Amino acid sequence: MGYPPLRSSVHALHAPLLTDLPALGMDAASIASDFRHHFAHNLGCDRHCTAVRYYYDSLVLTLRDRIMERWKNTQYTYEEADSRSVYYLSMEFLMGRTLGNAVLNLGLVDEVERAMTSLGLIMEEIAESEHDAGLGNGGLGRLAACFLDSCATLQLPVVGYGIRYVYGMFRQRIENGRQLEEPDHWMRHGNPWELKRAEFTQRIRFGGRSEVSRDSSGRLQAHWVDTQDVLAIPYDIPIPGYRNGTVNTLRLWSAAATDEFDLSEFNAGSYTESVREKNVAEHITMVLYPNDASENGKELRLRQQYFLASASLQDVLRQWVHWHGRDFSEFSAKNCFQLNDTHPSCAIPELMRLLMDEYDVGWEEAWAITSRSMAYTNHTLLPEALERWPVRMFRQLLPRLLDIIFEINARFLTEVAQRWPGDIERQRRMSLIEETPVPMVRMAYLAIVGSFSVNGVAELHSRLLACGLLRDFHDLWPLKFNNKTNGVTQRRWLAGCNPPLAQLITNAIGEGWVSDLDRLSMLAPLAENADFRARWRAVRRIGKTRLAHLIQTECRVSFDTSALFDVQVKRIHEYKRQLLNCLHIIHLYDRIKRGDTSDWTPRCVLLGGKAAPGYRIAKRIIKLVNNIAKVVNGDPDVGGLLRVAFLPDYRVSAMEVICPGTDLSEQISTAGKEASGTGNMKFMMNGALTIGTLDGANIEIRAAVGAENFFLFGLTAEEVEEQRHAYHPDAIIAADEDLFRVIKLLESGHFSQFEPGIFQEIIDSLRSPHDPWMTIADFRAFVNAQRQVATAYRDQDAWIRMSIYNTAASGRFSTDRTIAEYNREIWRLTPIPAQGSNTL
C-alpha cells in the first residue's frame, strides 16, 4: 500500500515547483492551443490522423488538465477541513457520456465550441462519438450518477465507490423482432477520464477458514486463514460540480491477481497455470450483472459485492488511520456509508471484521461504530426482488463474515425477544437467516439491522415499506425509517440534453434554474403568454425533429412531427406493463381498421428497453412490440394515423435525445410496484405530459403539476390488493367489446402470421386470474385516459400550456433537492466551498 517515498530530501524543497502551477487558461485560444499540443505531442498524431477518436482524446486531455487543478484543490480543501465524509457504495454507476457534462459543469460550453470551430472541428460530432459508460442496469445506477453530480454541485464531500466493469450493460440488437445481446466493450479504445491509483491497491480475501485463538492478554482473536486473495486496484474519475471549482471523486475498483499466485504456481512448475489463475482473479470485475432473476444466487456476483465493500472500507480505514491513528472513537461522527440497495451490504459485517480482527476493537464498540455509520436505501417493493444468499455459499466464500452475521443475528433476536417476549413467530419472521431447507441470508434485514437509517425512494414506496414489506422492522425501530423521493440532475436532463429549451428558459427567467430548479416555477405565469407559448412550441418541435431523425436512422420508421409522440422507454418488465401499452396500440389499430377514425389524433408510439437475458416473457414482449410495429406500419389502411417503433439499445445517450422530443410520457406500472421511477421526471422536466397510475413518484408529480395537467388512470395500490382475490380477466374481456376484439386479434395470430402461437404465453398471462400485474383490470381506464390525451392534443394551445406547467412544476424533482434532504436528515455534512486560486 502506497509507493515508497524518494529517499533524498530534494522533494520537500522543490514540492511547490512541482505542485503550484499557474492556472490554465479557460478561454477558447488556450483551449485550442492545448488541444493542438495533446493532439501532436501527447497522442503523436499527424496529418493522417483524421479519426474522430483522436479529436475526442485531445479534447478530453485538454479538459482533464483543467479539471485536475480543481480536483487537487478540492481534495486539499476537504483534507484541511477534516470534514465528515460520505461514501456512496453502489454496484452501479450509469454515467453515460462524460464530455458534454464536463464542458457544461466547467462553464466552458461557448469557449470549447469556439475553440473547436477555430480548428475546423464540430463539437457536437466529437461529443457524440463518446461511448456511454453503461455501468448500470437502469434507474438505480442512473440515480447514483445523478447523485454524484448533485453532491459535487452542492460542494458536499461525497466519494462514490463502485466497480470498474470491463463489460457494461449488454448492447441490444434486434433481429427478426427479437433481442440479441452483445458484449459492451466500452473501454476498447481506452478511457481518458480515469486515473489509475495503483498506490492505493487493496488486498481482498476469499475462501479459507475462520479460526479462533487467544492472544497474549487472553482475549479471543479470530483469524481468517488459508484464503485466496485478489487485489483491488482503484481508478479515479473526476466529478466536477456545476461552475463552482469543486471536483469530487468516483473511485472504481478493478480486480487483479496477487503476485504470490503466480509465484506459488511457478514453484509448482506450471507457468501457464499461473496465468490461468490470474484470469480467475480478474474475472471478478469483468462484467456487470443484468438485473435478472435467473442470475440470482450466482457466486461471482457475491464475490463482486464483497470485493466492492471490502476494498472501499479498507480504503476509508487506511485514510482514517493515516490521519487519526487507531483511535476510532470519532469514526462514526466523521464517516457515513450510504448503501445503494442491499448490493453492497456486506459492508456491515466487513466493517465489523476489519475493526475487530485488524484493529483490535471489541464487539460492542465495533457494533456501535458500524451501526452508526451505515445507511441503507431500498429500491424495490417486490418481495421476490429482495436479495438472499445461500448460507452455504456464504460459508464457502466468506466464512469469517458468516460468523459475524450469525453473531449479529443472535444479538438482534435477543432484542426482538425482549421487546415481544414469547413471540417466536416474529423471531422467525425477522431472523437474518431464513430457515428454509436451503437456509438463506436475508440481505435486506442485515442492512436494516446494521444501519441507522432506512429509506425508500418515493412517498408511496416508503409508506408501503413501513406498513407492508418491512413492517416488523418499522414496529421495532419506527424512527429509522424515512423517505427520500428520487430526482434527476437538470444539468444533464435539461441543460445538457435540450439546449434550445434551456436557452428559452434562461432567456425568460435567467440562468439560476441550472443550480436552483425551483426557479422553474417562474415559468408558470408565462404559460398565459401567447408569444411565449409559440416559442415553447417551436422549441418542442426541434426536439421532436431530432427524435424523429433518430427513429428514422435506428428503426427505419418515419415519425411525423405534427403527430402526438407517445413514449415508453425503460427496462422491459411485466410490472411496468409494456403489455398494457401494446393492448392500447392494438385497440387503436382495430379502430382504424373499423373506420372508427372521426376526430382522430395521429399518434407515433415509441417503445424501448432491454430485457434481462434470462427473462423469457420480457423478451417475448419485445418480439410482440416489434411484430405489432411491422403490421401497423405496413398496413396501407393505417396511413399517417398511427406509427409504432421499437428503438434498439435504449441507454443514457438515447434518452438524451428521446426526452426532449416526447409529448406523452407513459408511466403505467401496476400501482404499488414501481418504487419511484426517474424517467417520469426527465420527461416532465422537458415538457412532456404524463399518462400514469398512482404509483411511485407519479403521485408526487401529479400533486406538483395539478390533477388537470396529468392523465391519471387505473386502480390504486389499495384497490389492486383488494381486487386481487376476485380478479376475473376473462369476465372483463367478455364484457368489454373493445378489449374483446383486441384479445381476439392477438389470439387470431394477426401479429404472428409466420410464427403461430408465439404469443400464447403472453395471452395466458393476461387471461390468468393470478396475473400479479392485473393488466386487464386497467385496460378500460387506460383507453379512456388515452382518449382524453388525444382530445387534449388537438387543442395545441392548451397542450402547450400544460407542457409549460409541467416543466414549471418539475423543480422538486432535481437531485439537488433529493441530496439536500439526504444531507439534512441522514448525512449531516457541511458544504465545503473549494479554496484556492483557480477555483472557478
Ligand code: 26Q
Ligand atoms: C441483484 C442481484 C443480482 C444481480 C443483479 C441484481 C440487481 C441489479 C440491479 C437488482 C436490481 C437492480 C436495479 C434495480 C433498480 O434499478 N430499481 C429501480 O431503482 C430506481 C431508483 O430508485 C427506481 O426509480 C425504480 O422504481 C426501481 O425499479
